Amino acid sequence: MQDFAQSFVLAGQLVVSGDPALAEIVALSIQVTLTALVISALIGLPLGALLAVARFPGSATLSVLANALMGLPPVVVGLLVYMMLSNAGPLGVLGLLYTPTAMIIAQAVLITPIIIALTRQVIADLNRSYAETFKSMVVPAHTAIAALIWDARFSLLTVLLAGFGRAIAEVGAVMIVGGNINHVTRVMTTAIALETSKGELALALALGFVLLLMALSVNAAVALLRQTDRSAVHV
Amino acid sequence: MTVFKSVAAGALALALLAGQAAATEDFIVVQSTTSTQNSGLLDEILPEFEAASGIDVRVVAVGTGQALKNAANGDGDVLLVHAKPAEEKFVADGFGVQRFDVMYNDFVIVGPQDDPAGIRGLGDAPAALAKISQSAAPFASRGDDSGTHKKEQALWNLARVDPAASSGNWYRETGSGMGAILNTASAMNAYTMTDRATWLAFNNKGNLEILTEGDDRLFNQYGVILVNPDKHANVKADLGQTFIDWLTGADGQKAIAGFKVNGEQLFFPNAVSQTN
Numbered sequence: 001m002q003d004f005a006q007s008f009v010l011a012g013q014l015v016v017s018g019d020p021a022l023a024e025i026v027a028l029s030i031q032v033t034l035t036a037l038v039i040s041a042l043i044g045l046p047l048g049a050l051l052a053v054a055r056f057p058g059s060a061t062l063s064v065l066a067n068a069l070m071g072l073p074p075v076v077v078g079l080l081v082y083m084m085l086s087n088a089g090p091l092g093v094l095g096l097l098y099t100p101t102a103m104i105i106a107q108a109v110l111i112t113p114i115i116i117a118l119t120r121q122v123i124a125d126l127n128r129s130y131a132e133t134f135k136s137m138v139v140p141a142h143t144a145i146a147a148l149i150w151d152a153r154f155s156l157l158t159v160l161l162a163g164f165g166r167a168i169a170e171v172g173a174v175m176i177v178g179g180n181i182n183h184v185t186r187v188m189t190t191a192i193a194l195e196t197s198k199g200e201l202a203l204a205l206a207l208g209f210v211l212l213l214m215a216l217s218v219n220a221a222v223a224l225l226r227q228t229d230r231s232a233v234h235v
Numbered sequence: 236m237t238v239f240k241s242v243a244a245g246a247l248a249l250a251l252l253a254g255q256a257a258a259t260e261d262f263i264v265v266q267s268t269t270s271t272q273n274s275g276l277l278d279e280i281l282p283e284f285e286a287a288s289g290i291d292v293r294v295v296a297v298g299t300g301q302a303l304k305n306a307a308n309g310d311g312d313v314l315l316v317h318a319k320p321a322e323e324k325f326v327a328d329g330f331g332v333q334r335f336d337v338m339y340n341d342f343v344i345v346g347p348q349d350d351p352a353g354i355r356g357l358g359d360a361p362a363a364l365a366k367i368s369q370s371a372a373p374f375a376s377r378g379d380d381s382g383t384h385k386k387e388q389a390l391w392n393l394a395r396v397d398p399a400a401s402s403g404n405w406y407r408e409t410g411s412g413m414g415a416i417l418n419t420a421s422a423m424n425a426y427t428m429t430d431r432a433t434w435l436a437f438n439n440k441g442n443l444e445i446l447t448e449g450d451d452r453l454f455n456q457y458g459v460i461l462v463n464p465d466k467h468a469n470v471k472a473d474l475g476q477t478f479i480d481w482l483t484g485a486d487g488q489k490a491i492a493g494f495k496v497n498g499e500q501l502f503f504p505n506a507v508s509q510t511n
Contacts, residue, residue, distance in 0.1 A: 087309030087467050095469065097310055098264055098295060179264075179295035182278070197414030198273050199439030 003202050010206035029187040033167045036107035040115045048119025049145045069113035075172030081106045082176050098179040106173040111163035118159040126152050262291035263474045266311035269412040272296035274432035280490040284481050300380030309467030312475035314460040318382035322458045331460035335483050338491050338502040339456045344447035346426035360450040361394035368396045371405040373425035378408030387428050432501035
């Protein structure tokens with residue numbers, strides 16, 4: 001297939017030329033997914049840690065639920081959010097359908113269970129070696145949770161990256177609630193789907209390479225951050 | 236450690252910034268079909284309207300079935316689709332104000348060059364479909380309740396063939412958009428029915444070519460409807476009507492006629508002339 005070689009060349013040209021249309025789509029993709037990730041982290045990290053440390057009525061059920069919801073299909077999330085935000089739905093008055101905000105909501109719904117479930121596991125593992133100390137020093141629960149999250153931060157970064165990867169790569173949810181509107185809600189994945197349906201396979205794959213490059217950059221940045229942070233601790 | 240904290244703070248600040256609404260300008264949402272977008276028509280003509288009116292047009296391109304459903308939910312101001320009976324029902328049910336003809340083109344039946352069903356040159360679309368079913372050559376159907384799908388079903392009816400009985404065998408319902416089904420048909424060397432505009436603009440034809448065309452029953456009429464503001468108060472009736480007036484008026488009709496791919500005109504304006 002000559003399409004592969006052509007796509008590589010095309011991807012290179014797209015990146016080097018700094019095509020403004022592509023830059024806009026890339027920027028929106030990152031903005032939407034990072035915002036969704038921050039929201040999911042604010043909810044998922046504390047809740048996951050709480051589930052790992054505390055036992056309360058329904059905590060076991062919540063854990064199982066979070067684990068199960070990791071397999072939530074994006075298109076179902078999209079449909080649910082669409083039905084909530086549609087003008088015929090309960091939240092229609094907000095006028096959020098076909099906006100980036102709607103896409104942020106959908107992606108946050110999609111990845112929050114992932115953050116909760118993985119955080120719970122990471123913190124539970126760490127807590128096994130900390131629990132005795134906390135008990136003997138009579139540390140209050142919220143202080144213990146904060147300490148656990150901080151000490152597990154490197155593992156939790158990987159948790160966040162898993163959420164980021166899931167959100168930036170999905171197309172089913174943002175297509176339905178965003179509508180793939182040019183200059184408004186078009187992101188990398190919906191643009192790839194559009195070019196594929198135009199039969200522009202080489203361009204679609206080139207956009208795929210650019211998306212991969214974005215994910216690589218984010219992961220490389222995190223790896224760098226990790227290293228800087230580790231060496232700062234050792235000084 | 237400080238690096239870690241400052242990055243976290245930066246991410247939070249970014250998120251808060253992102254939450255702020257984009258520039259507030261006049262815009263309408265148009266629920267339309269994949270054929271108008273995949274062919275490139277809307278990308279070509281909308282900037283002209285936007286420059287003239289200052290109204291931003293946001294197009295959601297889905298199958299006609301989904302577009303009708305979304306518009307009935309009030310998730311759009313204007314509907315631009317191609318399934319006349321369904322559009323008339325939409326207006327009759329009170330979801331739309333009035334339906335106007337905008338433009339037309341035609342459907343064609345495409346298939347593999349070696350043409351196992353022998354339909355090349357047939358001017359009779361139902362007869363061509365009957366031959367395809369007799370030869371049991373693969374036929375890829377949209378299967379998504381879109382305008383093209385509705386037309387295809389009507390033609391099977393005329394051919395007195397029930398393709399659903401052979402679904403999964405030679406009749407393959409893929410449930411996807413116009414461009415996607417052309418990719419599929421191209422990959423499985425299947426026959427399929429497509430609107431001429433998407434076909435001409437499509438860039439992955441592979442082994443496929445037009446085999447049957449020119450039947451009056453392959454006519455493909457597009458209509459435009461303002462979503463009824465009495466049903467949904469959020470509908471921007473004034474802005475939507477401005478767009479409809481432009482599209483069916485002299486300027487819009489000229490823009491449609493002027494849209495060409497490889498020198499070929501893809502859509503033919505036929506709005507009933509209005510005083511503009």
